[in-house]
Amino acid sequence: MKKLFLFLILALCLPMTSQPVMADDENPAIEKEVKVDVDEIKLRSPLEIEQAVMEYMLAFEAYQSARKSSDPEVRGKMVQYMKQYREAYARFLDMMREDNLYEPQKPKNPAGRYNRKHMKQKGSKRQWRATAARQTREKVKKMVEAGASPEAIKATIKESLPAAPMSVDPMDAAGLGQSPAGGPGTGFTRPGDDDDDDDKTTSKTGSNLDSKIPYKPKPIDGPSGSHHPHKPKH
Amino acid sequence: MSMYRLFKNYRGRAAFTMVEIMVGATILAVIGGMVAHWFVMQRQYQKRILAISDAQQNIRQASWNMIQELRTARNLIYPRLNADKSIRSDTKTIFKNFSGDIVCYFHDAATGQIRRCLIPNGPGAPVVDKKPVGSGIDKVAFTAHDIGNRLVGIYLESSGTVGLESVYLLNE
Amino acid sequence: MIRRGLSLSEIIIALAIAVMVMVPVTSMFSTSGQQVQKSRNFSFAAGLARRISQHLMAMPFENIVEVPLPGLAMHDSPDDVFFNPLLNFSTSQSGVKKITASDMPALYGFLAQNDFKYALSVSNVSFGAGDEIKSISILITWKEAGRNMIYRTHVYVSSV
Amino acid sequence: MLKKLRQYESTRKGVAMVMVIGLVAIMMPVIFMLSRIGGSQTQLAIKYHENLVAETVAFSGSNAGLSRLQGNIRGYQDLPDETSGEEKFSLNLRPTGAGFFGQTLYFLLTRARIKTHNYIMMAEAEQFKPEPSPPVLVISRDYWNTVEPYEISLMADVLSMQNYRGMELLRLEETRTFERKSTEQQYKSEMDSKKSSLPAPLQTDWDSIVTALVNEKLSE
Numbered sequence: 161m162k163k164l165f166l167f168l169i170l171a172l173c174l175p176m177t178s179q180p181v182m183a184d185d186e187n188p189a190i191e192k193e194v195k196v197d198v199d200e201i202k203l204r205s206p207l208e209i210e211q212a213v214m215e216y217m218l219a220f221e222a223y224q225s226a227r228k229s230s231d232p233e234v235r236g237k238m239v240q241y242m243k244q245y246r247e248a249y250a251r252f253l254d255m256m257r258e259d260n261l262y263e264p265q266k267p268k269n270p271a272g273r274y275n276r277k278h279m280k281q282k283g284s285k286r287q288w289r290a291t292a293a294r295q296t297r298e299k300v301k302k303m304v305e306a307g308a309s310p311e312a313i314k315a316t317i318k319e320s321l322p323a324a325p326m327s328v329d330p331m332d333a334a335g336l337g338q339s340p341a342g343g344p345g346t347g348f349t350r351p352g353d354d355d356d357d358d359d360k361t362t363s364k365t366g367s368n369l370d371s372k373i374p375y376k377p378k379p380i381d382g383p384s385g386s387h388h389p390h391k392p393k394h
Numbered sequence: 395m396s397m398y399r400l401f402k403n404y405r406g407r408a409a410f411t412m413v414e415i416m417v418g419a420t421i422l423a424v425i426g427g428m429v430a431h432w433f434v435m436q437r438q439y440q441k442r443i444l445a446i447s448d449a450q451q452n453i454r455q456a457s458w459n460m461i462q463e464l465r466t467a468r469n470l471i472y473p474r475l476n477a478d479k480s481i482r483s484d485t486k487t488i489f490k491n492f493s494g495d496i497v498c499y500f501h502d503a504a505t506g507q508i509r510r511c512l513i514p515n516g517p518g519a520p521v522v523d524k525k526p527v528g529s530g531i532d533k534v535a536f537t538a539h540d541i542g543n544r545l546v547g548i549y550l551e552s553s554g555t556v557g558l559e560s561v562y563l564l565n566e
Numbered sequence: 567m568i569r570r571g572l573s574l575s576e577i578i579i580a581l582a583i584a585v586m587v588m589v590p591v592t593s594m595f596s597t598s599g600q601q602v603q604k605s606r607n608f609s610f611a612a613g614l615a616r617r618i619s620q621h622l623m624a625m626p627f628e629n630i631v632e633v634p635l636p637g638l639a640m641h642d643s644p645d646d647v648f649f650n651p652l653l654n655f656s657t658s659q660s661g662v663k664k665i666t667a668s669d670m671p672a673l674y675g676f677l678a679q680n681d682f683k684y685a686l687s688v689s690n691v692s693f694g695a696g697d698e699i700k701s702i703s704i705l706i707t708w709k710e711a712g713r714n715m716i717y718r719t720h721v722y723v724s725s726v
Numbered sequence: 727m728l729k730k731l732r733q734y735e736s737t738r739k740g741v742a743m744v745m746v747i748g749l750v751a752i753m754m755p756v757i758f759m760l761s762r763i764g765g766s767q768t769q770l771a772i773k774y775h776e777n778l779v780a781e782t783v784a785f786s787g788s789n790a791g792l793s794r795l796q797g798n799i800r801g802y803q804d805l806p807d808e809t810s811g812e813e814k815f816s817l818n819l820r821p822t823g824a825g826f827f828g829q830t831l832y833f834l835l836t837r838a839r840i841k842t843h844n845y846i847m848m849a850e851a852e853q854f855k856p857e858p859s860p861p862v863l864v865i866s867r868d869y870w871n872t873v874e875p876y877e878i879s880l881m882a883d884v885l886s887m888q889n890y891r892g893m894e895l896l897r898l899e900e901t902r903t904f905e906r907k908s909t910e911q912q913y914k915s916e917m918d919s920k921k922s923s924l925p926a927p928l929q930t931d932w933d934s935i936v937t938a939l940v941n942e943k944l945s946e
Contacts, residue, residue: 264896267823474938558649
């Protein structure tokens with residue numbers, strides 16, 4: 161009974177706190193140039209991914225709050241906060257690399273690639289929830305300002321990570337009696353529709369994105385003598 | 395009239411006379427002396443100007459080379475604020491660059507050069523770049539200004555000309 | 567006809583031409599000297615402005631405040647986040663060097679002679695509904711051969 | 727009398743010729759030296775100065791762009807050039823895809839050009855979806871710069887930049903993995919082993935540097 165009650169609460173509250181987006185709003189011009197082997201992509205549990213994103217986002221919030229603080233004590237912890245953010249982000253990138261959702265030399269579009277595979281495997285795209293975890297962000301911010309230790313912040317972030325997937329598989333949702341666009345009365349909207357149109361860039365031809373040899377334009381006469389400041393020295 | 399005479403008549407002469415040369419040389423000596431004096435004065439002025447110009451050039455070049463890499467670096471490893479949170483300067487700086495490798499700029503007072511050493515953040519031996527990032531630099535100070543290790547002040551002095559730069563390391 | 571050679575007047579004309587050629591060359595040379603001095607000051611000022619812009623990125627957002635004209639001098643001035651203290655080769659506060667006649671005579675002399683000053687003009691701008699972005703004009707002023715010079719650059723610093 | 731005068735005249739002529747030859751011999755090198763000194767020095771000075779100014783303008787422009795994105799303004803493709811002080815910069819926003827919270831992933835390209843000097847700053851960032859009250863969270867990471875004369879509005883050029891940057895990111899992945907996969911002890915001994923091959927000025931402080939490196943080593 162309790163479980164059912166909890167489930168109902170979750171089912172009702174989650175859509176209210178977060179909004180679904182179709183996270184495959186790819187840049188068509190870039191996507192055209194990037195070869196993605198859909199079969200290579202692994203579909204990891206969405207919860208694991210969402211937790212990883214939430215973790216680096218909150219860790220960044222903590223770092224950023226410390227950076228903007230004028231309290232020397234708080235600022236003193238900046239380095240540890242940054243380390244935590246970098247670690248959290250590195251974990252996320254690792255996950256993406258493992259699942260073939262990201263390659264360093266290609267434009268990033270992890271959710272879009274995930275959905276390609278999802279589409280191929282399950283016939284539909286997964287609906288990701290747009291949430292910036294506002295309340296948790298505020299909480300982390302306040303804790304940092306109050307001088308909490310980086311360990312305490314890390315623990316709080318871990319505790320605040322979602323326990324159930326925030327995104328929805330339309331097929332599962334349909335099975336549960338929810339329409340892909342959200343159940344009645346949940347206030348589902350499609351916010352991705354109203355502000356993503358400007359993401360589309362005009363298509364220009366010519367690319368070598370998939371070739372490992374970089375396109376080398378004519379060097380300009382730079383005074384440093386090198387036409388590229390950070391040419392890898394390795 | 396022979397051809398020679400004709401020529402001599404036409405030209406009027408075959409060479410300068412002693413008197414001509416002496417008078418000419420005297421006047422030239424006076425003019426030459428004035429020019430030489432003026433020239434020496436100008437050379438001294440030029441040397442001063444050139445020294446300033448060279449110094450500026452050295453400072454700009456060193457700044458430009460270092461700023462470009464530092465701007466996209468990840469964090470400063472050395473120097474760092476003192477225990478009492480006061481700023482700290484040194485003649486070298488060490489940081490993690492865009493690729494996460496360890497880079498050091500150090501001043502070699504004997505040659506007046508700033509050299510770059512790349513220390514792989516992983517297996518591999520350190521390599522000092524053949525070309526210096528700066529030359530003709532008399533004094534260098536890299537100063538840590540920020541507790542977050544992302545702001546480094548650069549003081550460069552070359553023949554009395556000073557450059558005061560700072561770089562904020564942009565990469566989160 | 568008897569060829570008389572060059573007359574004195576011809577020589578004078580020739581010399582006059584020579585002088586006319588020389589004068590622009592020498593004046594060009596002395597202007598290039600002035601140019602070098604000028605470019606030293608200008609480039610130094612640009613460096614100062616860059617330095618300030620970088621320090622603004624690292625300092626707490628709320629501490630970014632207006633420094634009204636005529637601005638603050640860098641020498642003999644109280645501690646600020648940009649220039650004083652400037653160096654410290656020791657491991658404690660006691661060893662800090664400021665831009666004073668005793669700590670850094672050469673730099674002090676140069677700054678004092680040209681009367682270098684900086685001013686900041688800060689305004690909150692809102693690109694969206696937020697009001698968390700500061701738009702900062704950095705002004706460096708100095709005196710050069712009796713003239714007031716100015717170098718200006720502009721940066722945005724956001725609180726987020 | 728006439729003969730005397732003619733002789734005198736020819737003497738004057740000789741003097742004049744010697745003077746002309748002499749003056750040319752003195753003046754030419756002087757003029758040559760003077761012209762040589764002024765030009766090249768000032769030109770070089772201007773070159774570096776312009777380079778540094780271009781860099782400053784691009785930096786400022788990039789900040790302006792990200793600030794705008796924090797204020798939730800998008801669509802930089804069509805923005806007119808803006809200025810920082812007296813110098814122009816141009817911005818270009820290039821979304822590359824979406825993140826799992828529907829955040830937009832993109833490159834913000836800023837270019838400042840002063841005469842032939844070019845400076846481009848490429849910032850990779852992600853902008854979380856707008857909340858009821860902006861400014862929104864923008865995580866900007868991995869700034870990268872180049873002096874190549876790329877056109878930031880051309881897809882091919884942007885992809886080339888991405889490609890160059892990608893090579894450096896691959897190296898970043900290696901260094902990051904090395905830090906994460908090695909234990910503190912392994913990492914420390916690798917760093918310690920480099921001490922002997924370091925230039926002398928680095929050796930003195932290397933132990934304390936290794937301590938800092940180990941403290942900040944990324945872990946799993």
